[in-house]
Amino acid sequence: MKKYFYLLISLIILSCNTEDDFIEDKKEDIAIDDILLKNSNPVKLTKAWTTYSSYRGYESYVRKFTVKVANLAYDKTVSIYHQKIDGNWDQIPLAYNQSVDNGQNEIWFGEYSLSGYGVNQVYADAFVVRYDVNGTTYWDNNNGSDYKMSRTEGFFFADSNINVSVDTDFVGLSYSAYDDQNRFNITVDVRNLDPNKEVGVVYSSDGWKTQKYLPLIYRQFWSNGPFYTIQSPNNFGIERWQGYTLLSASDDQLEYAIVYRVNGKEYWDNNYGENYMVNVNSNN
Structure with missing residues (x-):
């Protein structure tokens, strides 16, 4: 009889531990869901910069991108997919810059530059943002219109909250x-x-x-x-x-x-x- 009693106690303890573990995992899921709710699109271009200069055959092209992403996991990649002059698309990787909004979001930044004598323009005007995290890919493609910047635009504020x-x-x-x-x-x-x-x-x-x-x-x-x-x-x-x-x-x-x-x-x-x-x- 004592054997059955101890077996019953062990089952109760095991059941309690399993329930606690489930609650802890659920808390993490809720936190991520909260972030997703606050970020209907968890990736957003905030601003970009393009310039071009030429002097006596020496040419210089510069493009810079700043992106805000929801911090859905530690491992992630953020990139600009940019259309090239030949019509193909190329990847420009971005790098982590800083954590904002109490850790809920992150700022990522990247820059492309090309300069020299006799260099040719590589990129056309159109580009989009890609965010890969937790096996899912999110895009910011300017509501299906793509972002477009010529080579001498200066700054563009994509985020309407930035003034x-x-x-x-x-x-x-x-x-x-x-x-x-x-x-x-x-x-x-x-x-x-x-x-x-x-x-x-x-x-x-x-x-x-x-x-x-x-x-x-x-x-x-x-x-x-x-x-x-x-x-x-x-x-x-x-x-x-x-x-x-x-x-x-x-x-x-x-x-x-x-x-x-x-x-x-x-x-x-x-x-x-x-x-x-x-x-x-x-x-x-």
Whole structure:
């Protein structure tokens, strides 16, 4: 009789453990389902950049892509599938950049560049985004229309929620021996929501114990090389703003964020709440 009693107790304990394990697995499924619900399409192009320049036979092509994906699993791949001049499609792999939204989403970035004498254009205008995760492939193909950018477009904001974005490729903090000061240069793109607007950068060199404000200046043209310029606003309604200021030579690191004031509203680019950082003689 004792044998049957212990067998019954063991079955009850085993049953409880199995139920607990099932609940834990279910919690993980619910978390992923929640992410999918908040991201009806778990992959989205946020912005892209294209430029071309040529000087005395030396040509340069640049394309850059920023994509936001739902963090559905650790192992994943994100790519741009780009149409080529010959009509075929080519893969441009993107790389992980940062985690955002409390880890629910990730930013992925990639760049293609080709330069030299006698080089030929490789890519046409059309491209889409591909996201492979958990054995499933998700696409952002601009609602079936594909994304299209010519070789001299400048910036395109694919995400309608983006109205201002710093171009970190054109941000720098450099020491000038002539002035014995550091020079802070910054370039920003904004969506042209109204002709009357203000764009500026808020920055600090002491961990926000104090802060300063630098108003930026509208650039009607952006030189991309001799005889090649991007008009501002461009074909996508994006404007380029720039500015610089001289700082103490001891200010060798800055933390900053961008503010765009228009139509009584403020829009910020603060690197998803993390702010941007630039060090002397280096980019972000």
